[in-house]
Amino acid sequence: MKIKGIDYQGLKTDNNVFLAPIAGYTDYAFRNLLIKLGIGLTFTELVSAKGIVYKNKGNSGLLYSGNDYDKTAVQIFGSEPYYMRKACESEELLPFSVVDINMGCPVPKIYKNGEGSALLKDVLLAESIVKECVKSGKIITVKIRTGLKQGDDIASEYAKMAEQSGASLITIHGRVREAYYSGEPDFNAIEKAKKSVSIPVIANGGIFTTKDATDMIDKTGADGIMLARGAIANPFLICELLGKEKPCTLKEFMLNHVKLRRKIMSDKRASIEFRKFIPYYFKGIEGVKELKMKLLNAEDTETILELLDKNF
Ligand SMILES: Cc1cc2nc3c(=O)[nH]c(=O)nc-3n(C[C@H](O)[C@H](O)[C@H](O)COP(=O)(O)O)c2cc1C
Incomplete structure (x- = not known):
């Protein structure tokens, strides 16, 4: 795949290979090691916006990013525009320039609360969340899935909504909620979404090898890719993609x-x-x-x- 920096809202990443938010895995330790290997941007795992606003102590470990704030976006989740914006404006998020909004988490506890992928059911609510978060002055990005059930394709609609609401970048996990983390990504849905907006589109889902990465870009025209389980299974995938020697065993x-x-x-x-x-x-x-x-x-x-x- 072609390696290039991603420009968004005055920021430019070194390259277009990002590390996904992965709850329980992508804490500071793993993110830092991937940053050292050359990854373009990393994301914290999803952190509750309300938890941030109410200074939930458990969050400090999730948010800690050492000296890596310039390569770390924080991902927040929630369903109330007020709390989402308040979280963006909080002292805890002060060191982060980029806040990503989770619109993809399939976990029942989150979904039942109207958070994560449940936002894919209500584009008006999703829109007001993005708009409120943008008002905070942070650079706002959004991570979505292609829908809730097999056959759904809401990626273009949500990509356009995100762009029109002021988001600077969108990541599309090419699977529906029902599929959780299995099955081939919906390349068509990502391609259509990419064509419908001018903000950068990052494609995610099922990238475990350099061939998967190349296929993802070729089939979708996305600006970049986001590695998730592929980066845990083979952290050196980033080196292979960048054409760099592995710096360690x-x-x-x-x-x-x-x-x-x-x-x-x-x-x-x-x-x-x-x-x-x-x-x-x-x-x-x-x-x-x-x-x-x-x-x-x-x-x-x-x-x-x-x-x-x-x-x-
Ligand atoms: C254990 C686990 C935890 C995850 N946690 C998050 C999360 O906190 N936020 C998020 O947006 N996506 C989360 N995801 C989804 C990944 O970011 C990614 O979209 C998904 O794994 C698909 O990519 P892959 O097929 O390359 O693994 C999680 C996935 C897994 C397997």
């Missing part, structure tokens, strides 16, 4: 990941939550069954580091 990447995690959270959390990454990191690697079992049972980071160092 997978083992070194994992060691750095664990070390960075324990700097920003308790040792227990850093080790226990690292377990989620193990199936991704070791996918397709032979002869690591025993190591994986040991890593999955490790309860402190020192044990994980030692296991990786000696056995991988």
